[in-house]
Amino acid sequence: MITIILIAVAILALTVWGGIAFLxxxxxxxxxxxxxxxxxxxxxxxxxxxxxxxxxxxxxxxxxxxxxxxxxxxxxxxxxxxxxxxxxxxxxxxxxxxxxxxxxxxxxxxxxxxxxxxxHLSIEDNEEPIVCFASDVGISAIRPIIREWSGSRPVTLSHLDKGVTVFDKEMTELSTQKENFTYETSTSLSESQEQLAESIKQYGNKATYLLCGRPDDLDKMKKYLEEKGINSPQIKMDSFEGLK
The missing domain is CATH 2.40.30.10 (Translation factors)
Incomplete structure (x- = not known):
């Protein structure tokens, strides 16, 4: 029995080490x-x-x-x-x-x-709606997600851009090409909250909520979602601790 346990531990250690080496x-x-x-x-x-x-x-x-x-x-x-x-x-x-x-x-x-x-923003391969909030350069993480999933499921994005508009034209064009993709920019956090309110009401906890950008913006948006009844497991965040 001890031998079997030792072999199992060794295999587990090699697997973990292999995963670390790969990543x-x-x-x-x-x-x-x-x-x-x-x-x-x-x-x-x-x-x-x-x-x-x-x-x-x-x-x-x-x-x-x-x-x-x-x-x-x-x-x-x-x-x-x-x-x-x-x-x-x-x-x-x-x-x-x-x-x-x-x-x-x-x-x-x-x-x-x-x-x-x-x-930190993994998406399940299903038809579950995706509701996104990005602040500042947080749009960089959301952009490939939008490009992959818009057209195959409902997707909503509000971007508190703070002057970061490099992907605005691309996102706007996608929103005209994909019936189920809604894209809006905002000038304040409260405006982004208003833009997402309808999606929150419509999808509730049936959607995945992706938040990416400045930590203070994400904390406030997460609190807002929870106040609207969204369960914490439905919210995924990627916080940009330092933008310098």
């Missing part, structure tokens, strides 16, 4: 181009390895290999592109941190390493 493995990407659509906002286009996949709404650790001796050589950033795209896209603010200043000024063909791809 934490690093792959090298190259900078294709960097756009600066507004003062502090950047779109970073990176090459995508043929064998790299991820779930819509995922984030990953992005490391700058030429800065390995620097403690600020990596950040957790959201992947704004879909697996079907031919690139990895990052949408980010640069408001002064050493990492962001370096990242947003990288020359073409510079190397960036990606590892630990994860997601």
């Amino acid at each position: 934490g493995r690093s792959q090298s990407l190259s900078v294709k181009s960097i756009e600066n659509p507004s003062e502090h906002l950047y779109l970073i286009h990176l090459t995508k390895p043929n064998n790299l996949t991820w779930k819509s709404g995922s984030f990953a650790k992005f490391t700058l290999p030429d800065m390995k001796e620097n403690e600020q050589n990596n950040r957790w950033l959201t992947i704004a592109s879909s697996t079907s795209d031919d690139e990895i896209l990052i949408l980010t603010h640069n408001i002064g941190s050493f990492y962001k200043q370096t990242l947003t000024s990288l020359p073409i063909n510079s190397k960036v390493e990606i590892s630990w791809i994860q997601s």
Whole structure:
């Protein structure tokens, strides 16, 4: 019996170790181009390895290999592109941190390493409605989810954009093409709450609620949903702790 237990423990340990090694493995990407659509906002286009996949709404650790001796050589950033795209896209603010200043000024063909791809916004493959709230660059996590699921199930998105409008045209066009996708932008949290009120009333706890963006906005929106009777397990959040 002891031998069997030891073998089982060893197998479990190897499985856990294998999972950690798989998630934490690093792959090298190259900078294709960097756009600066507004003062502090950047779109970073990176090459995508043929064998790299991820779930819509995922984030990953992005490391700058030429800065390995620097403690600020990596950040957790959201992947704004879909697996079907031919690139990895990052949408980010640069408001002064050493990492962001370096990242947003990288020359073409510079190397960036990606590892630990994860997601807090997993979606079940069913017909359950999706109700989304994004604030600021939180739209980067919601964008691939909208692109994947709009058209196959009811989807609602309110974006408290705070001047981040780089995906506005794409989302607006999708909302005209897909009957069951509703997209609106807002200038305040209360306005976003009003925009989502009808979906909350219509779907209640039959929907999945995705919140992504600034922590203070998400906490207030989550409280609002709970006050409207939405159960906590139906709410999934991806909080951007630092936007610098």
